[in-house]
Structures are given as C-alpha cells and as structure tokens.
Amino acid sequence: MFGLVYNAVNPGVYGFANITIGYFDIVLAYIVAIVISVLVALILRVPLLPSKPYRYSFDVSAVYPTPIIAVGILSLFLVLNYTFAYNGLLLAMIIGIFSGVFVKYFFYFVFPSPDMGEDVNE
Amino acid sequence: MNEIIGIILAAVICWLNFVIIDTYFGLPQQPGVKGARLVGEAIKKRNGDIAGGFFQGNVLCSPDASAGTLLAAIGFLVLGIPGGIIAAFFVFIGNRLCADPGYAGTVGCLSATVLIFIFSFVGLTAEMFIVGMVIAILTVQGIDQVRASIVLGKIADKFNRHARE
Numbered sequence: 001m002f003g004l005v006y007n008a009v010n011p012g013v014y015g016f017a018n019i020t021i022g023y024f025d026i027v028l029a030y031i032v033a034i035v036i037s038v039l040v041a042l043i044l045r046v047p048l049l050p051s052k053p054y055r056y057s058f059d060v061s062a063v064y065p066t067p068i069i070a071v072g073i074l075s076l077f078l079v080l081n082y083t084f085a086y087n088g089l090l091l092a093m094i095i096g097i098f099s100g101v102f103v104k105y106f107f108y109f110v111f112p113s114p115d116m117g118e119d120v121n122e
Numbered sequence: 123m124n125e126i127i128g129i130i131l132a133a134v135i136c137w138l139n140f141v142i143i144d145t146y147f148g149l150p151q152q153p154g155v156k157g158a159r160l161v162g163e164a165i166k167k168r169n170g171d172i173a174g175g176f177f178q179g180n181v182l183c184s185p186d187a188s189a190g191t192l193l194a195a196i197g198f199l200v201l202g203i204p205g206g207i208i209a210a211f212f213v214f215i216g217n218r219l220c221a222d223p224g225y226a227g228t229v230g231c232l233s234a235t236v237l238i239f240i241f242s243f244v245g246l247t248a249e250m251f252i253v254g255m256v257i258a259i260l261t262v263q264g265i266d267q268v269r270a271s272i273v274l275g276k277i278a279d280k281f282n283r284h285a286r287e
Contacts, residue, residue, distance in 0.1 A: 055148045058223050065214055068228055072211020075204035111218040 021087045026078060029088040030071055033096045037070035038062050040100025058113045060103050070099040123245035132246055132254030136195075137261065139237060140187040140230055141277060147187075147226035149180040150278035151285055154222050157183045162285075165271050173278040173285040174271025178263060184220035185213050187230025188262075192255045194234035199248035206235025 021029075041062040042048065050057035050064065060066070074095050077083070084091040150173035153159040158179030165175035181188050190213045197205030210231035217224030238251050262270050278284045 055225060056152075056223060064225070065228070068211060068214050071207050072214075075201075075207040075211070079201045079204045079208070111215075114221040 021083050025087040025089075029074060029078070029083075029092040032089055033070040033074045033092040033099075034067040036093050036096025037066045037099045040097050041066045041103055044100060044104040046100075046104050060107050066099055066103045069102065070096050073099065125250070128246050128250040129253050129257070132241075132250040133257040134254075135237060135241065135246075136191050136234070136251060136255040137258040139234055140191045140255075140258065141262075141274070143187040143230045143233060144177065144181065144226050145274075145278055145281045145283055147229070148283055149186060149226065150174065150177040150274065151283050152176065154180055155183050155220075165267055168268050170268040170271035171275030173283070174274035176285055177274045177278070178267060178271060181259075181263065184222040184227075185216045186222070186226045187234075188255075188259050189213060189216075190227045190229075190231030191234040192252065192259070194231045195238060195248050195251035195255055198235060198238045199252065203235060203239060206231065206238070210235070 046060060046062050046066070048062045050059045050061040074092055077091055077095070078088070082091075153162055153176050158176055161179030161182060162172055162175030165178065166172045180186060185193075190210065193209040193213055194206040197207075197209035199205070201208065210228045213227040213231050214224045217227045234251075238246075238248055241251075242248070262274070275284065
C-alpha cells in the first residue's frame, strides 16, 4: 500500500494515470487552459472587461479572474503529476470549461461581492 | 552567488516589484476598508503622508502585491513555476475573502514568479527572495512608518495615484 502511495506522489515513476510530459506539453496545456476558459466565458456572455473604474471593480469578467482560476487549478493537477490523456490537453480543456462555467454561475455564490455598506469602499 | 549580496539584491528587486505594482493598482488612492482609513489617519496625525498611510493600511488589511511576492517565492521554492501560479490562485481567493478585488495581489504574484525565474539563472535562489521580501516589507511597515509613508507618498505622486485629500 505504501508503495502505491509512493508511486502516486512521486513524479517520474508509475502513478495512477500519469505519463510524465515535457516542458513543451506543459506550456501548451497552460495556453489551452487560458484560451478555452476565456472562450467559454465569452460564449456564456460574461463581459470581456470588468466595469469601470477597472481597478476597483468587483465584477467578474472573461480576462479576470477566469484564466487565473483555470491556470491555478491546472497547476494543482500538474504538481501532483496527474495529467490524464493526450499529454494533459484534455485536462486543460476540462478545467477551462469548468472555470468558465464556475465564473458565470457559481462565483458570487462562493465569493459574495461585498455590498456597498459603510465598511467597504468608502 | 554570495548569500549576503544575493539577499540584498533580492530585497531591492522585491521592494521595487511590490511598491510599483501596488502603487499602479491604486493602493495609495483610497482605503479599501475602514481599518486602512484608520491606519492612514493615524499616520497623518504623526506628520506622515496620507497616501503612504493608505498604502500601509491597505497592505496591512488584505493580501496585496507584498503578500503575493512573499507567497510566490515560497511557492517557487516548493514547487517551481506551477507553485508560483498556485500561490497567485490562493492569493486571489484570500483577496476576495478580504473584500478586495484582487488585481494587485494576483498581478504581483505572477510578476514575482517571472522575476524569480529570470533571476534564478543569475544565481539568486528562491530562499534569498523569501528573506529579501521579509526585509523589504520591514522597511515599509516596521522601522519608521512616518518616513516610509512620506517616501511612498512621493512615489504615489509620480504615478499620479495620490489621495486627493
């Protein structure tokens, strides 16, 4: 059993569903995750840019924070060396679609926007 | 590279990184929460600068580029470049929990990851950046808040981000 755990957490040896992939594949997976997440967010009619003024806006948009969520979750999978099929591209696409859907439908449920009370944004 | 020289260089790089990004994203311009306003007004009462005070209050009250730089260095030490990106993701979550939009924190974290990666070819390691960032944040928050706020206010003036009060 400990051998199974060792194999699962150590990169480069046999894991559950992993093939060690190269640097080119990792960079490609990041680019795919960013592009797919932005595209899915735009298809779901999330605005491209946050509302003005940009620097103080709490609104979600396609360029922020959708790609941040996508690459963050993809990095968690990569450091665990779980890359799934097609050199990580399928995983990147699934995570991109997930983050677009998350930003559109669930973001304010998880991170509620602070209402304009007296304590914030005076 | 010699450790002491490396730590001094890393401290300078971290200081420039987080002060420039925080100032650009408008930390000196307005306090995000009430605690930041109280810090700014307390510093102004001691003959400090109100914009530098807001900067220090905002850094105190939510994870901005300063915390982003520190966490990126720690993530880079543990996991390499993906660690820095994971740190940006977690800093974003922390920002939203602290009633902060989170632009400064995530951008600072990603830029710090890029900087640490570039300077790792010169011989600066992630450990040096962790120590350097602690020293950099000490010069802003720890040694002399009033003088630090005056310096930060001058930088905010240069970036056209000074609080209009």
